[in-house]
Amino acid sequence: MEDYWLCYLIIFWFVLLIVQKVVINLYWRPRRIQNHFLKQGIRGPKYNFLLGNLKEIADLQPSSSQHFSLSHDIVPRAFSFYHHWKNIYMVLITLNFLLIICAAFLVWFGPTVRVSISDPTLIRDIFLVKSDSFEKIETPPSAKKLEGNGLSSLRGEKWAHHRKILTQTFYSENLKLTIPMMGKSMKDMLTKWSSKMSKDGKVEIEVSEWFLSLSEDVITHTVFGSSYEDGKAIFELQAQQLVYATNAFHQVFTPGFRFLPTKKNIISWKLDKDVRNSLMKLIEHRKKFLECDQSEEGPKDLLEVMIKASNSTYSNSAIKVDDIVEECKTMFLAGKYTTSNLLTWTTILLAMNPHWQQLARDEVFNLGMILNESLRLYPPLAATIQRAKIDTKLGTLNLPQGTELLIPFIGIHHDAELWGDDVNEFNPGRFARGVAQEAESPMAFMPFGLGARHCIGQNLPIIQAKLAIAMMWMCFSFELAPTYQHAPTILIFLCPQYGAPIIFKKL
Numbered sequence: 001m002e003d004y005w006l007c008y009l010i011i012f013w014f015v016l017l018i019v020q021k022v023v024i025n026l027y028w029r030p031r032r033i034q035n036h037f038l039k040q041g042i043r044g045p046k047y048n049f050l051l052g053n054l055k056e057i058a059d060l061q062p063s064s065s066q067h068f069s070l071s072h073d074i075v076p077r078a079f080s081f082y083h084h085w086k087n088i089y090m091v092l093i094t095l096n097f098l099l100i101i102c103a104a105f106l107v108w109f110g111p112t113v114r115v116s117i118s119d120p121t122l123i124r125d126i127f128l129v130k131s132d133s134f135e136k137i138e139t140p141p142s143a144k145k146l147e148g149n150g151l152s153s154l155r156g157e158k159w160a161h162h163r164k165i166l167t168q169t170f171y172s173e174n175l176k177l178t179i180p181m182m183g184k185s186m187k188d189m190l191t192k193w194s195s196k197m198s199k200d201g202k203v204e205i206e207v208s209e210w211f212l213s214l215s216e217d218v219i220t221h222t223v224f225g226s227s228y229e230d231g232k233a234i235f236e237l238q239a240q241q242l243v244y245a246t247n248a249f250h251q252v253f254t255p256g257f258r259f260l261p262t263k264k265n266i267i268s269w270k271l272d273k274d275v276r277n278s279l280m281k282l283i284e285h286r287k288k289f290l291e292c293d294q295s296e297e298g299p300k301d302l303l304e305v306m307i308k309a310s311n312s313t314y315s316n317s318a319i320k321v322d323d324i325v326e327e328c329k330t331m332f333l334a335g336k337y338t339t340s341n342l343l344t345w346t347t348i349l350l351a352m353n354p355h356w357q358q359l360a361r362d363e364v365f366n367l368g369m370i371l372n373e374s375l376r377l378y379p380p381l382a383a384t385i386q387r388a389k390i391d392t393k394l395g396t397l398n399l400p401q402g403t404e405l406l407i408p409f410i411g412i413h414h415d416a417e418l419w420g421d422d423v424n425e426f427n428p429g430r431f432a433r434g435v436a437q438e439a440e441s442p443m444a445f446m447p448f449g450l451g452a453r454h455c456i457g458q459n460l461p462i463i464q465a466k467l468a469i470a471m472m473w474m475c476f477s478f479e480l481a482p483t484y485q486h487a488p489t490i491l492i493f494l495c496p497q498y499g500a501p502i503i504f505k506k507l
């Protein structure tokens with residue numbers, strides 16, 4: 001009898017402990033944080049138990065039947081919750097004794113609060129002046145499965161060590177050696193388009209699909225170099241795996257879903273294992289090859305620099321085979337979709353503005369300006385999140401340790417206060433005086449992020465896009481197909497929801 005009582009008592013305490021945890025984390029703590037920010041004048045939509053504002057965020061998404069004009073004023077559609085709440089909760093705060101308008105407000109992603117910060121001076125503080133007080137948030141396990149546990153997820157010393165090693169591959173001088181390979185991939189693609197042309201010299205192409213395979217080709221060369229064919233087969237497996245892992249990612253609100261042996265999860269696990277095994281084999285093969293071949297000719301590919309680093313005599317700094325596998329996966333995702341989005345949006349913008357094609361052909365405007373304007377209006381990565389490592393003062397804001405900050409690149413790029421009344425017009429000429437001069441603040445343009453964790457690969461998409469766009473307009477003029485629907489949507493990256501059909505005409 002006494003044993004029963006003991007059992008009941010243990011269960012009772014256990015339940016009480018869980019209830020206490022739930023009340024503290026899902027009710028009391030959010031209220032305390034909300035009050036803390038309210039005292040500083042920072043407001044936001046009300047916290048709802050457990051879900052925070054997730055339901056409102058979903059409700060604010062435009063319905064799929066809602067179409068969009070050809071306007072570049074895309075924030076209301078693509079980043080609806082930010083647009084909606086920024087207009088309601090925008091406040092005035094003092095910064096260095098100046099009264100400034102600061103679009104800071106709170107949003108609750110479940111029980112986690114995020115303070116949206118879009119003031120360039122505060123952004124400079126977060127990434128540059130006070131960077132020691134902030135860090136990138138951890139990648140959730142479901143997202144790690146998608147993007148690999150490579151550079152973008154690493155932290156601390158391991159991150160610094162990997163970043164130093166991998167940077168060599170992305171130096172402009174090294175990437176320029178890959179231009180002949182990029183040119184060949186591009187030429188093959190244009191030849192295929194030409195072969196599809198009707199008798200009147202026109203063809204309709206859904207460019208986003210083509211640019212995805214072009215970018216995949218280039219990233220495969222950059223990562224695997226001479227082991228291109230084997231690398232391509234591995235990346236094809238990874239592309240399939242991504243489809244299944246994305247499915248699991250969307251089920252993120254069903255706790256433990258990704259561990260259930262559903263049909264899709266089983267296929268995803270098998271593909272993951274296949275990718276890993278094939279990469280291991282390839283790494284071993286390459287290691288043996290590198291032992292015999294010590295020549296320094298040709299571009300340094302990522303696999304080579306990592307294998308060399310794995311042979312380091314300092315065992316604690318050596319890169320392990322598992323690390324190489326994760327880095328390959330990360331580069332595939334980070335490089336493929338972003339670069340193809342840049343190519344797609346730039347082609348759409350030039351198709352909407354044929355006179356810019358002519359101006360660029362006549363070299364009145366250089367391609368760098370056009371790409372910058374494309375990255376400003378349609379940044380492939382719409383936002384990032386930072387977290388306060390310690391209690392921190394940001395401007396006049398007191399941020400408790402652990403506060404997450406949402407930095408909306410897309411919102412800043414479309415802010416009329418920073419860019420002027422023509423903020424939503426395609427005007428590459430605004431970059432004529434260089435990137436730092438075009439807006440109220442140099443921090444107003446950051447498609448590749450800022451600070452120590454800015455994009456490691458940023459030279460690659462610029463070189464690739466310059467080459468691809470130049471080769472395209474040497475052969476064709478192009479315009480939007482009548483079926484094109486302008487629907488910029490964020491599906492991890494900012495992409496055209498209904499694709500990008502473009503009509504190309506031989507010059």
Ligand code: HEM
Nearest residue numbers: 151152334335338339342384447448449453455456457461
């Ligand atoms: C137009 C193309 C691209 C855009 C717009 C872009 C944008 C960005 C941004 C904004 C970040 C910072 C993310 C953050 O702060 O949370 C970033 C980081 C990163 N990017 Fe890119 N990226 C592009 C292409 C590439 C390519 C081609 C590669 C590699 C092949 C690459 C690899 C990475 C990696 C590994 C990181 C993480 C760096 C770190 O944490 O140290 N990106 N990128």
